[in-house]
Amino acid sequence: MKSSKILLVDDDEDILDLLEYNLTKEGYLVQTALNGKKAIEVANEFLPDLIIMDVMMPEMDGIETCGEIRKNKLLSNTIITFLTARGEDYSQIAGYEAGADDYITKPIKPKVLFSKIKGLLRRGNIEAELVEETASMKIDREKYIVLQKGVEISLPKKEFELLALLMSRPNNVFTREKIFASVWGDDIVVGDRTIDVHIRKLREKIGDDYIKTVKGVGYKFVEIES
């Protein structure tokens, strides 16, 4: 298991030290930044899985920084979590708009923080693996190739990514929202039928039985037994 990388951003060095110490002890790879500018630099370099960032910072605040970070495509899978003082509700709205994934309120309770971090990383790690494999199907992100019972199938990008997503968790239902978010990206808006068509093309190529529709919920990949 690859250790998850966490970037901590806060202008209070004490908090940074405290969190860094504890998270390192938990087995995470931690880097810190004292301000937004620094955070962007480090993020681009370090490519963290999770960023925990104070909303209130001198110079460039968390929300602005968040927006900048979201511009880097390499960080599109990075989860951004804000630290906010209790009751700063106005900031939450702006924060979500800027692309934040979650909030942690001060004062920080270590237990809450850790369980939250675990949960967040689990969500984000969905498609970390480069090669997914089930009994009769293998997918290789690096080579952009799908092998079905040893036979190579070539898929165009979107179909490939869609299949890769579904295969990343066999039997798990992915909602349309999640599929859109993952394959297309949150910002891009495409029609509702687009996804069906891609599903259909996939089914044409790999057979109808691999992708199951869960009406009203989404789609899932199932391994079929002959």
Place this chain on the structure above:
Amino acid sequence: MKSSKILLVDDDEDILDLLEYNLTKEGYLVQTALNGKKAIEVANEFLPDLIIMDVMMPEMDGIETCGEIRKNKLLSNTIITFLTARGEDYSQIAGYEAGADDYITKPIKPKVLFSKIKGLLRRGNIEAELVEETASMKIDREKYIVLQKGVEISLPKKEFELLALLMSRPNNVFTREKIFASVWGDDIVVGDRTIDVHIRKLREKIGDDYIKTVKGVGYKFVEIES
């Protein structure tokens, strides 16, 4: 969407009734307790997501109760909010130390209360239960699948959510209102028979014995012993 569970604690039964009525109507699962001791019992059993508790109570006051509740690890994610009369600031300090997360001042304005509750729960709801399990039945929200003695049963959305709700608290009776609020949502109005039909479909699939009718009250999920 699983409904959030709220525990109300106050020695004034009128307030309990009022809040219970309104919160249930909003789709929450509500339980009440008249004093601190009862609150601890119920909390340990009910595992609420949020506890709203009067500070001033006979016998065991809110702060002491809060301290007790915080000792239960299963309740570590539970948010505790105090009801306090305006100006009782001294209690706030003690309250935070005891582990309270927020305050609501009396007199209570319903709109303020609801928006506050929503905010609090959104923060706390990071990780709702994904799997519920009893001796012979397991339900998995991510896979949208029910396993009965290892045998996979697939259910349509509404049936699935209905079963999930009932299984979230085995042996607990869910009133029709609560079921509607949770599975359908308050705004949507459907006929009274709809629920019976779904119960019937469920029973057809998982067997008659799991879901018991409590006439005049509601339905409950019971684990059957062979």
Place this chain on the structure above:
DNA sequence: TTTCATATTAACCCAATGTTAACTCACTAT
């Protein structure tokens, strides 16, 4: 018995999904 809540059955409706083909756009080869 009478009443009221729930069970049962089957028919109906419609929103979600499937399907097909056309259209756009980028890229390539001619």
Place this chain on the structure above:
DNA sequence: ATAGTGAGTTAACATTGGGTTAATATGAAA
């Protein structure tokens, strides 16, 4: 430039089955 190609999207229509309701039956309680 022009035409060809294929991925991706959309539009238009078909289909399906989940969800709801209506009508009737059953059964428990008062």
